Amino acid sequence: MQHSSLLLQxxxxxxxxIYRQLIEQIKRMIASGQLNAGDYLPSVRQLAVELEVNPMxxxxxxxxxxxxxxxxxxxxxxxxIAELAHEENVAARLQKLSPLAEILxxxxxxxGLNKQQTLEWLTHKLxxxxx
Amino acid sequence: MQHSSLLLQxxxxxxxxIYRQLIEQIKRMIASGQLNAGDYLPSVRQLAVELEVNPMxxxxxxxxxxxxxxxxxxxxxxxxIAELAHEENVAARLQKLSPLAEILxxxxxxxGLNKQQTLEWLTHKLxxxxx
DNA sequence: ATTGGTGTATTATTTATATAATACACCAAT
DNA sequence: ATTGGTGTATTATATAAATAATACACCAAT
Numbered sequence: 029m030q031h032s033s034l035l036l037q038x039x040x041x042x043x044x045x046i047y048r049q050l051i052e053q054i055k056r057m058i059a060s061g062q063l064n065a066g067d068y069l070p071s072v073r074q075l076a077v078e079l080e081v082n083p084m085x086x087x088x089x090x091x092x093x094x095x096x097x098x099x100x101x102x103x104x105x106x107x108x109i110a111e112l113a114h115e116e117n118v119a120a121r122l123q124k125l126s127p128l129a130e131i132l133x134x135x136x137x138x139x140g141l142n143k144q145q146t147l148e149w150l151t152h153k154l155x156x157x158x159x
Numbered sequence: 160m161q162h163s164s165l166l167l168q169x170x171x172x173x174x175x176x177i178y179r180q181l182i183e184q185i186k187r188m189i190a191s192g193q194l195n196a197g198d199y200l201p202s203v204r205q206l207a208v209e210l211e212v213n214p215m216x217x218x219x220x221x222x223x224x225x226x227x228x229x230x231x232x233x234x235x236x237x238x239x240i241a242e243l244a245h246e247e248n249v250a251a252r253l254q255k256l257s258p259l260a261e262i263l264x265x266x267x268x269x270x271g272l273n274k275q276q277t278l279e280w281l282t283h284k285l286x287x288x289x290x
Numbered sequence: 291a292t293t294g295g296t297g298t299a300t301t302a303t304t305t306a307t308a309t310a311a312t313a314c315a316c317c318a319a320t
Numbered sequence: 321a322t323t324g325g326t327g328t329a330t331t332a333t334a335t336a337a338a339t340a341a342t343a344c345a346c347c348a349a350t
Contacts, residue, residue: 035268041258044174045307053269060271072327082309087327094327104317104326121270122280127172128266129281132259133288137166138184139252140191143289147282149253150260151274157264158274176337203297213339218298235296235347 050089061115181220192246200238
């Protein structure tokens with residue numbers, strides 16, 4: 029049994045389906061090396077309790093991750109980060125922020141914000157939360 | 160008939176429902192003063208063709224905007240930005256980026272990115288698109 | 291009064307998501 | 321072999337979202 033409490037965290041307001049949020053979040057943690065080949069994901073039932081979500085929703089996410097080669101199903105043990113899964117360099121990880129950046133740009137345009145205003149504000153936001 | 164081509168733009172990948180994307184985008188353009196009291200929104204049918212979306216999906220968004228007082232339905236003419244609708248100052252508009260910023264922070268944490276790397280990258284992204 | 295433009299209601303169908311309650315197949319540990 | 325932990329399949333229900341095809345009520349312009 030893993031103690032989990034990964035920094036998995038659902039955003040109910042985002043509109044993005046839960047199972048899809050989980051998939052993307054776990055992929056990011058593999059890319060960053062916070063999850064390494066051989067590590068185990070929290071069990072379906074454990075994560076379902078923790079996130080207050082139906083077990084089958086977790087299983088659905090795990091199923092997708094398995095079918096895409098990110099994790100391997102180890103009978104009796106759980107879902108293990110696949111041996112092929114690899115950490116990615118910073119540039120590749122930044123690239124994964126692109127979809128969000130596109131939305132950010134669009135919202136700034138619609139809000140009539142210029143880059144100086146936006147960057148100042150983002151700087152404050154990020155400094156509070158990131159190291 | 161308005162020529163429209165507002166900078167309304169749908170993100171199919173975002174998972175957010177279309178009608179809700181429209182609501183939020185139009186609200187942002189009101190807040191920025193790109194849409195002013197008395198302006199007309201593009202007609203339901205026109206926008207439906209332009210965005211390749213069902214007319215009733217547009218109507219659903221317009222209905223929400225009307226019931227929240229953002230636009231007024233003018234029979235025979237279309238949906239007019241309400242007289243009460245007002246432009247907001249920069250701070251208030253920046254505040255509207257908060258939900259996105261929270262998701263950005265979360266993704267950065269999961270990707271193991273620090274604030275310097277992220278800000279450098281965001282700066283480049285924003286400089287290409289924003290004035 | 292007719293024409294052509296508004297937005298809207300209706301009904302039906304489809305798809306996706308999430309939940310619920312069971313039950314099952316599998317393996318590790320003992 | 322039993323126990324208890326994996327993930328999964330099944331069936332049913334509920335909700336939300338989007339599409340489709342019509343039809344309607346309303347008003348402006350002529």
